[in-house]
Structures are given as structure tokens and as C-alpha cells.
Amino acid sequence: MTLLSTILRQNYFSFLGQIYQPDKGVAMGSPISSTMAEIFLQLENSIIKHLIDAKILSFYTRYVDILLIYDSTRTNPDNILQYVDSIHTSVQLCPTMESENNIHFLDLCITRRPNCLNISIFHQPTSTDTTINFLSNHPLEHKMAAYRYLIHRMYTLPLDKEQQDREWHHIVNTEQRNNIPQTLLSRIRHRIQRKYSLPKTPNPTPPQPPH
Numbered sequence: 001m002t003l004l005s006t007i008l009r010q011n012y013f014s015f016l017g018q019i020y021q022p023d024k025g026v027a028m029g030s031p032i033s034s035t036m037a038e039i040f041l042q043l044e045n046s047i048i049k050h051l052i053d054a055k056i057l058s059f060y061t062r063y064v065d066i067l068l069i070y071d072s073t074r075t076n077p078d079n080i081l082q083y084v085d086s087i088h089t090s091v092q093l094c095p096t097m098e099s100e101n102n103i104h105f106l107d108l109c110i111t112r113r114p115n116c117l118n119i120s121i122f123h124q125p126t127s128t129d130t131t132i133n134f135l136s137n138h139p140l141e142h143k144m145a146a147y148r149y150l151i152h153r154m155y156t157l158p159l160d161k162e163q164q165d166r167e168w169h170h171i172v173n174t175e176q177r178n179n180i181p182q183t184l185l186s187r188i189r190h191r192i193q194r195k196y197s198l199p200k201t202p203n204p205t206p207p208q209p210p211h
Helices: 002-009 033-053 077-085 140-156 161-177 182-197
Strands: 013-015 018-020 057-063 065-070 102-105 108-112 117-121
Touching: 033 057, 033 077, 065 077, 065 102, 117 161, 140 161, 140 182, 161 182
Parallel strands: none
Antiparallel strands: 013 018, 057 065, 102 108, 108 117
8 A cells, every 4th residue: 555655646747848747646657547447446336336236226337438227216317426426536427318218328329118228329420430441552351340340230239120221221321431342341241141140059069988
């Protein structure tokens, strides 16, 4: 703890010839940054676990953003926000509430139904759908990496037929903007589609030694 305290006090850094020391936080580029971030996340998880055990929260996950599902008969967003902000002075949430039963979490649009949650793909309105242009001087693997990801996502998410068709139409539009040959894109789609449609073969039973 003494060594950690010494390191955290030496959080000064240089920028454009000037020396700065922030009021809080770890120095930029410090190898201990990831460790301190993990400590903060564990602090958050321990507090959130209490809410889940008490059935106040039904679901909690963090990946860049935080997604919370709560029981409206037990709490409300203001109480959750006040509780989480009281964990530490440096922890503050900026919540985005669902609108018309929809909420966006990263590249997903989650829709609340009476008996389930429906998932679809969300495209940011500011997205330019720009990938590496096919006419650029890059390896083919690099040019097609984004499309392999988009097609994999299309087949691995629980999308219905209409949603898949809509997403494929979006991928085709992106391909046209970046001069990707349609035949090449279709070939990648068929290869990935075949991978997910083939039945998984069970592991062969190893031969038993003779008695």
C-alpha cells in the first residue's frame, strides 16, 4: 500500500514542454493505469452485486457502456443513479433511458416485449459506412475484414429473416460505396452461411482398451 500510494502521488506528466499534475487519476501512460481501473471496476461490481442479490436489479453488464435492467416495482432510475454516484466521488453515471421500449447498447437495439427482449442491429446516424476502399493499395484480407465481421454478426445475432435481409441490404450499400466487388462479397457470405448451417459433428468416441 505504501508503494502504491507513492506511485499514485507521482502522477505528473509533460505536455508541450510544460509539467502538469492532475488533481486525480493516474499519470498518462503509467503501467499501473490498468490495475487501478480494474480495482475501480471490482468496487463497482461489489456494489452492483448487492442490488442484484436484493432483486432490485434484474441484469447488469458492462462493455464500454453499462446496461441495467431494473424491477420498477422495487426502485426507479433516480434511486439507482443516486446510489451508484454515492460509491465514489469519481464515479458518476450519465444514464440514457429507454424510449418507446427501445434502448441502444453499443451496436445493438434492444426492444422490450411483453415476454422477451428483441435484439436488432443499431447503426449510428453519424456513421459514414466507410471501409478500406477496394481500389486502395492494401492486402485483400484487410479490405474484406470489416465485411467478414459484419456478415458474422448478421448470422450470430438472433435476427429474424426480415432483420437479416435488412442488414444484408445495408452491407451491400456499404460495399458499393467502397467499390467492393459484389461477387467477392457474396462468396464470403455463402462461406460464412454454410459454416453456421452445417450441423456440428459430435466428437468421435475414443476406442476402449480391451478387457
